[in-house]
Amino acid sequence: MHFSLRNNTFFPLHTFIIVNILQMLSLTGCTKKSIPEDPIVAHVGPQIIRVSDFRRNYEFGLPHLKKGPDRKKSYLNFMINEKILALEGYHLGLDKSDRVQKLEKELLSELLVEEHFKREVNDRIEIKPEEIRDAITQSTVSWKLRYWVESDWEYANSVYQAMQRRGYADVVETILKSNPEVSLKPSDFETDYLTWLEVSPELLDAIKDLPIGQISMPIAMNNVYFILQIVDIRRSPITETDYQRNAERVKQILFYRKLKAEAAHYVSRFMTPKNVITKGDAFRKLANGLAEWRKMNGNQKNFMETIESAKEDDVALFRLKNSLDQTLVTAKNLHWTIKDFINRFDPQMIKEDPENKHTFRSTLNQQIALTVRNHFFIQEARKNNLHKSSNIKKQLQEWRDKWVYEETRRHYSVNLKIDEEQAKEYFEKYRDRYKIRWDDTPTFEQFRNQAKRDAYILRSRALFEQKIDSLKTYYPIIIDYAVLDTISTIDFQKSRWASLQVFKRSSNRLAVPIVDPAWGL
Numbered sequence: 188m189h190f191s192l193r194n195n196t197f198f199p200l201h202t203f204i205i206v207n208i209l210q211m212l213s214l215t216g217c218t219k220k221s222i223p224e225d226p227i228v229a230h231v232g233p234q235i236i237r238v239s240d241f242r243r244n245y246e247f248g249l250p251h252l253k254k255g256p257d258r259k260k261s262y263l264n265f266m267i268n269e270k271i272l273a274l275e276g277y278h279l280g281l282d283k284s285d286r287v288q289k290l291e292k293e294l295l296s297e298l299l300v301e302e303h304f305k306r307e308v309n310d311r312i313e314i315k316p317e318e319i320r321d322a323i324t325q326s327t328v329s330w331k332l333r334y335w336v337e338s339d340w341e342y343a344n345s346v347y348q349a350m351q352r353r354g355y356a357d358v359v360e361t362i363l364k365s366n367p368e369v370s371l372k373p374s375d376f377e378t379d380y381l382t383w384l385e386v387s388p389e390l391l392d393a394i395k396d397l398p399i400g401q402i403s404m405p406i407a408m409n410n411v412y413f414i415l416q417i418v419d420i421r422r423s424p425i426t427e428t429d430y431q432r433n434a435e436r437v438k439q440i441l442f443y444r445k446l447k448a449e450a451a452h453y454v455s456r457f458m459t460p461k462n463v464i465t466k467g468d469a470f471r472k473l474a475n476g477l478a479e480w481r482k483m484n485g486n487q488k489n490f491m492e493t494i495e496s497a498k499e500d501d502v503a504l505f506r507l508k509n510s511l512d513q514t515l516v517t518a519k520n521l522h523w524t525i526k527d528f529i530n531r532f533d534p535q536m537i538k539e540d541p542e543n544k545h546t547f548r549s550t551l552n553q554q555i556a557l558t559v560r561n562h563f564f565i566q567e568a569r570k571n572n573l574h575k576s577s578n579i580k581k582q583l584q585e586w587r588d589k590w591v592y593e594e595t596r597r598h599y600s601v602n603l604k605i606d607e608e609q610a611k612e613y614f615e616k617y618r619d620r621y622k623i624r625w626d627d628t629p630t631f632e633q634f635r636n637q638a639k640r641d642a643y644i645l646r647s648r649a650l651f652e653q654k655i656d657s658l659k660t661y662y663p664i665i666i667d668y669a670v671l672d673t674i675s676t677i678d679f680q681k682s683r684w685a686s687l688q689v690f691k692r693s694s695n696r697l698a699v700p701i702v703d704p705a706w707g708l
Contacts, residue, residue, distance in 0.1 A: 228670045231270040232662030251707040265706045273588045276595035287590045298579045299568040326382040333416040343405035343412035463518040476507030478541035490534045589700040605643045613642035
């Protein structure tokens with residue numbers, strides 16, 4: 188039997204079985220608990236930067252912004268630059284721009300959903316000391332696994348049947364050899380020793396009774412099919428010190444496991460009485476139109492613009508255009524047309540290939556369900572005045588400042604242009620930067636676009652630095668260097684160029700605003 192990798196989804200098993208932190212962020216937010224003392228590290232006009240603000244921004248910030256012998260000071264200066272431009276943006280009324288107003292409205296909705304979840308689910312979860320102790324005891328058993336992943340059931344089953352006849356290793360090796368363009372080895376599909384704390388409940392249920400060496404049938408998890416084989420089971424001794432050392436980590440794992448289960452139960456209890464119904468005909472028209480839009484070259488127009496300009500040759504989109512007023516979703520106190528939903532929906536959230544019709548439509552259906560759910564959550568959150576919470580107000584202000592800063596940059600750089608001669612002059616001055624090897628002789632023709640971009644960045648940075656210097660008269664700066672020196676931050680030990688960015692799964696937005704990378708280019 189010949190196998191190919193056409194359907195295989197390559198990713199480490201660990202990415203599925205370890206707790207999905209980003210999914211939790213989409214429900215809980217990414218704010219830290221306030222600490223008793225949170226001193227001010229800098230004043231920028233009427234605004235302040237506290238230690239917690241600096242630490243969070245710095246630790247998620249990009250490494251090229253942490254320069255020189257005093258990395259914290261260099262990073263703080265960039266934060267101050269942004270504060271000054273944001274303050275000037277407020278003075279110019281840029282916080283009233285359509286873009287900022289739209290982004291703020293979207294963010295408020297997102298934060299209301301998070302705050303509602305936190306109140307109704309997160310804050311009600313309790314992890315008892317005996318649960319932690321039992322979990323640590325159970326973690327003395329660990330499994331070493333081989334795995335194979337397929338996205339199609341029939342193909343996964345054919346791989347499983349072949350493994351039953353010839354063995355796991357022989358089949359995997361055959362598949363990989365038949366695809367030499369993929370530089371993977373059979374050992375790449377083996378895990379380290381994993382305890383039940385490091386695997387999902389679904390995977391644990393699949394392997395708990397699987398004998399060593401036996402190959403499992405394809406197991407559906409997370410829209411793909413896993414074929415598993417236990418290589419070894421190990422049991423380790425445990426001491427009282429182990430309990431103490433692992434207690435906090437295990438508590439967090441148990442919390443997120445309970446959170447996932449309780450969130451599902453809560454949503455079911457909350458939404459069932461709403462009697463949500465999606466109309467099949469309208470759904471199919473929406474799905475077909477969305478698939479046709481996705482297949483268009485580049486998706487240069489947004490979804491609604493494309494629908495409104497559709498011609499008869501765009502069969503699915505033209506049909507959708509004439510059906511925008513058709514009912515898509517009904518529920519208790521809710522009636523949405525197709526147009527109503529599209530105006531609440533970001534089509535970029537659907538990453539699946541339209542050619543995989545079942546998965547594509549399943550994801551769209553899930554997005555409809557989430558949008559309806561969030562609509563009711565937001566209603567409930569407003570009823571409970573959660574929009575007035577200090578947590579939401581703080582996050583809104585942080586992001587509003589960021590967006591106003593971005594609008595101010597656009598305002599001052601709108602007329603900044605780099606012509607061919609300026610780009611060439613920049614290239615000649617910094618030609619060595621474009622060398623790939625020491626003996627290269629780069630030409631302007633090779634790097635025209637890159638040189639033009641780099642020259643623009645250099646000119647714009649000089650422009651902004653000049654503007655910031657002139658604004659310091661109106662927005663005086665006071666830095667408490669004694670406080671700055673006491674701030675402890677987490678840095679990567681192996682490489683100062685490593686970084687960590689966290690995005691919210693619900694919106695693909697950064698969990699917290701960080702310094703603009705352009706300052707360090």
